[in-house]
Amino acid sequence: MVGNPRTFWLVLLTAAAALGAAAGIGPVLGLAVVAAAAGATALVHAGALIRLALRIHHGRRDFGPCRGAGFLGLGALLTGAGVLATGLPxxxxxxxxAATTLLAAPTYLLGLLLLPGTAPTLAARLRRLLDGAGIGVSxxxxxxxxxxxRTAAGLGPLRLAVAITGAVAVAVAVVTxxxxxxxxxxxxxxxxGAALSILGSGGYSLSLLGHERAWIQAPAAVTAGLVLAGLAxxxxxxxxxAGARRAGDEPTRPEAYDEDGSLAAYxxxxxxxxxxxxxxxxxxLTGGRFDSTAVALGVGAxxxxxxxxxxxxxxxxxxxxxLAGREARFRTLVSGSSDVTIVLDADLVARWQSPAAARQFGLADSDVLGRAFxxxxxxxxxxxxTTALRAVRDGxxxxxxxxxxxxxxxxxxxxESTVSDRRGEPEVAxxxxHVRDVGDRARLQRTLDEVTWTDDQTGLANRRKFLAAVAANARGSVLALELDRFETxxxxxxxxxAAAVLIEAARRLRASIAPDDLPARLGGNAFGVLTDAPLVRAFALATRLATALAEPFHLPGHTVHLAADVGVAGVEGTAAxxxxxxxxxxxxRRARQLSRSSAGGRVECYDRSFEAALVRRTDIEQQLPGVIGRGELDLVFQPVVDLATRQPVGxxxxxxxxxxxxGNVPxxxxxxxxxxxxGPLPEEIAAWVLHSACRHLSRWHRDGRDLWVSANVSARQLAADGWLRAVATAIDTHDVPAESLVIEVTEAALPDDTVAVEQLAGLRALGVRTALDHFGTGPTALAHLRRLPIDVLKIDQALFNEPAGRRGPAxxxxxxxxxxxxxxxxxxxxCxxxxxxxxxxxxxxxxxxxxxxxxxxxxxxxxVEAYLERHRTPML
Structure with missing residues (x-):
């Protein structure tokens, strides 16, 4: 609790009460109380200061920072020991x-002058001593x-020494x-604290020295002086x-022109x-005379x-x-610099310019001074x-x-100019x-921009320039294009x-857009267009571009047919x-997904729902490989029922x-x-479905159920060369009757007539029946059924579902x-x-x-097996 404010006031009030009471308990006992209170307090804090000095020394391994606290602790130790000694019988x-004051005062001053930041040099310490001595003696x-x-004719040399030492030491402490x-x-x-301690010790000494023989019979005034000195x-x-413990706080900044304090105290x-x-x-003037003490003090001052x-x-x-050296260096630097320096006042009016202004820009002082910059x-x-200069002026x-x-x-x-606020420096105010000529650099930068911001193959802007232009636009639309099938x-x-196709595509882009629009090649076969048009007009522009790029590319010796899918997004509402x-x-990408079944050239505007669909598609693309090995595929079965008997037949x-x-992906x-x-993934999935269906069919036949099972096949799988062999292998592997297996193909997914007839006929030759699924939703005519070797026709609900409010036409x-x-x-x-x-x-x-x-x-x-068991039809 040493140095705590609460402890300070508690001790001070308690001491005041005790010392006040000491005046009424007799001179000897009163002096003992004063000596004990003041001496004990000084000794306790002396120990705290010495421990603080030792801790600083052990922490920093240096005698410099700890000396101030050490000598202050030593001064408190001398004060406490001396005051305690005066109360001994x-x-x-x-x-x-008196000896305590004469020894403790210089010790305190030495500790103050050695504290960090008080007097950084030996010369500064000497100036502090001289300043304090001059003030104190004066x-x-x-x-x-x-x-x-006039009143101290009997003043002895010891009292005078105490008075001079105390006055000088207090003045030096205050100045420091x-x-x-x-x-x-x-x-x-x-x-x-040091000044207060020296004042208290000096007052204590002078009070006791004034009554060396009969201090026991001292009047009340002397006793009151002892009490005040004890409180101090x-x-x-x-x-x-408290001050010594704050020596590690953030240091205050000294004046730049007087860091060591050589001029500030004068x-x-x-x-x-x-x-x-x-x-x-x-x-x-009043007829007074100067005694020897006054003369000595005056001469000393x-x-x-x-x-x-x-x-x-x-x-x-x-x-x-x-200052002269600084000014000379400043003038040398300014006169030899290629930068032009101009000093502006608070109103942004030029008040001074460097000589380089005439050499670099041909500007005389009459052209610049007194004018707004x-x-x-x-x-x-x-x-x-102006906005930038005001921002600097306002800090x-x-x-x-x-x-x-x-x-x-x-x-x-x-x-290019750098601006700094130097109004706080008297030399500048x-x-x-600082103005620099960057004309050569600007011209070089423009040349580099033309090189680094242009696609060297097509002459369009490159991706970097395109992004910079989009960032500079607060409105308008961005079109993203990609040539489909360009890889082939x-x-x-x-x-x-391929290079000739890219060049021709770039030419068509330039010819199809407005002069203010910016076409760019974003990489590979991808292009972009930045236009000021809103989304509706941008969509129309995208349609024109898709049409232009869909025209055949007639090149020497070659004709290339391509298409371009286009995406449109607005500039507003995006942060980057x-x-x-x-x-x-x-x-x-959404347009390309939707155009895979057509000839291409689709245009789509951005919608947030595209993001989720694109993410899900990407996840499916990443998770599909290995789906069979992970055992994530499954088959479910829907029975086909005889409508008359409600018995399952397949x-x-x-x-x-x-x-x-x-989750469940359809x-x-x-x-x-x-x-x-x-790759092989579609064929692997089709083979897995075929074998799984045959495996369940084989088990149901072994259980005595007379059923057939149908499996769906896509147009690509039906047209594959090895499809018939795969079906034959599945039948032989699981030992199922060929007629109990039905291969279903969707009406809309049928390949061309020749391939469809050949493949379906091949399945019939194996004994496998074929079915045409979702009949009524595709383009197949009724008469067309005569050419297709189909065994089963699965009609869609669209043929018999009754519209709301109507009955009968189905x-x-x-x-x-x-x-x-x-x-x-x-x-x-x-169905x-x-x-x-x-x-x-x-x-x-x-x-x-x-x-x-x-x-x-x-x-x-x-x-399904439980359902079949409830509707069991025994095999013949």
Whole structure:
């Protein structure tokens, strides 16, 4: 709790009460109480200060920072020990107290001068001593001449030595604290405490020395002086300890022109010296005489002033030489620099310019001085430069501005200027503008931009320039284009033809856009266009570009047919140009996905839903490889029922992909992606479905169930060369009757007639039956069924579903289909039966078989087997 403010006030109040009571308990006991209280407090804090010094020394391994606290602790130790000794029986208290003051005062001063930041050099410490000595001796001289010399005729040399030492030491302590160049709060605490301790010790000594023989019979005034001196000595160690502990705080910044304090304290001596002169004159005018003590004090004050004057003159000459050297160096640097320096006042008016202005820009002082700096600049650059200069003037930032400046010959010069605020420096007192001619650099930069911002093959802007242009636009649209099937051009015709296609595509882009639009090659066969048009007009522009790029590329010896998918995104509402281009590319990729079934050349505008669809498609593309090995594919079965008996006669195998993160992915979503990825994956999935369906069919036949199973196949798989062999292998491997396997193909996915007839005929030759699924939703005509070797026709719900509010028109359509199929020897299955009215319609039309959720939903094999068990039809 040493140095704590609460402890300080508690101890001080307790001491005041105790010392006040000491005046009434007898002189001997009262003196003992004062000595014990003041001495104990000083000794406790002396220990704290010495421990602090040792801790600083062990932490920094250096005697420098710890010396101040160590000597302050030693001063407190001398004070505490001396004051305690005055209260011992048989000891002459006066001489002991005087010796304490004479020893402790210089120790305190040594500790103050060695504190960090109070006096950094030996010369600065000497100046502190001289300043304090001059002030202290001058004030003591005034007090002696006015009062002490008349009432202290019997004053002995010891009291005089204590008075002089105390006055000088207190003055030095005060000056040291006030003139600390760094760590000012710590210096103020330590110097205030040291001055208070010296005052208390000196007052204590003088009180006791005035009554060396009969101090026991001292009057009440002397006792009161002892009490006040004791309070001062009790309070002082608290201040010293608190200040010493703050020596590690953030240092305060000294004045730049007087970091060691050589000049800052000199004016303090003027007031005491003038006061001494006034007191001397008054004393002479009133008939007073000067005794030897007054003469000695006056001579001492004059001597200190003379020495301090010599040091001050030396410091002033040194400072003047420093300023002259700085000015000479400044002029040398400014005159030899290629930069032009201009000093502006707070109103941004030029007040000074360097000689380089005439040499670099041909600007005379009459062309610049007294004019606003912005009057020298190009009108288009004046406003932003004014804003930057005001920002520097208001302290918000240092500025770097680029502007065109008119030189002395009337020409505009590209310049770059750095601006800094130097109004706080008396030598400058303004805003300093360093102007550099960057014309050569600007011309070189423009040349580099033409090279580095242009695609060297097509002559269009490259991606870097395109992004910079998008960043500079606050409105408009971005178009992202990519030539579809371009990769095959280089493979079939070589890189020369591919390069010619890119050049021709760039020419068509330039010819199809407005002059203010910016076309760019973003990389490979990808292009971009930045236009000021809003989305609606940009969509029309994208359509024109897609049409232009879809025209045949007639090249020497070659004709290339390509298409371009285009994505459009608005510039507004995006934080970065990369984001705008990315959105346009997302729309382009969506357009390409939607145009795979057509000839290409689709245009799409960006929509947030595209992001989720694109992410999901990307996830599917990444997760599809290895799907069979991970065991994520599954088959579910939906029974086909005889509508008359409601007995199952067959089942359709339906593929499912159950992914742990993507969930249940329908085959209509992932099978087209698998075919686009290419490779063996589509054939592997088809083979897995075929073998899984045959495996379940074989087990059901072994269990005595007379059923057939159908499996779906895509157009690509049906047209594959090895498809018939794969079907034959599956039949042989699982030992199932060929007629119990049905291969379904969707009407819309049928290959061309020749391939379809050959492949379906090949399946029939194997004994495998074939089915045409979703009949009624594709382009196949009824008469076309005669050419296709089809065994089963699965009609879609669209043929028999009754529109809302209408009844009856579906029955004749179904009747025609069923009648024609029966004449062609084709079995008919009505798919999508969900209500009893559906069943009634198809039964009325003569359709014998049905499939749908009303009869049985698709389910896993074990649940379907339970269904079959409930509707068991034994094999013949």
């Amino acid at each position: 048989g000891v002459e208290p006066g001489p002991v107290a 004030l003591l001289y005034c007090a002696w001449v006015l009062t002490l010399g 604290g006030l003139r600390a160049v760094r760590h000012r709060p710590a210096a103020l605490g330590c110097s205030g 000595m009790i309070a002082a160690p608290f201040l010293i300890t 004016p303090l001596l003027i007031a005491p010296a003038l006061l001494a002169v006034v007191v001397s004159a008054f004393h002479l 004059l001597a200190v002033l003379a020495v301090r004057e010599l040091l001050a003159s030396r410091d002033i000459r040194r400072y003047a030489r420093t 912005t009057d020298l600049l190009h009108p288009d650059d004046a406003a932003p430069v 918000r930032q240092d500025g770097l501005v680029q502007a065109r400046l008119r030189d002395g010959f009337g020409q505009w010069r590209d310049t 303004g805003l300093v503008v 051009v280089a493979d079939l015709h070589g890189p020369t033809v 140009p990369e984001e705008t281009v990315r959105r346009a590319d997302v729309a382009r 089942a359709e195998a339906l593929l499912r992909w159950r992914h742990p993160r993507l 085959p209509a979503e992932f099978l087209p992606i698998a075919e686009e990825l290419g 029955t004749p359509i179904v009747d025609v289909v069923v009648t024609l199929a029966r004449r062609l020897g084709i079995d008919v299955i009505a 999508g039966l969900e209500t009893q009215s559906h069943v009634d319609v198809v039964r009325a039309a003569g359709c014998p078989l049905g499939q749908g959720y009303l009869l049985s939903p698709p389910d896993h094999a074990e649940h």
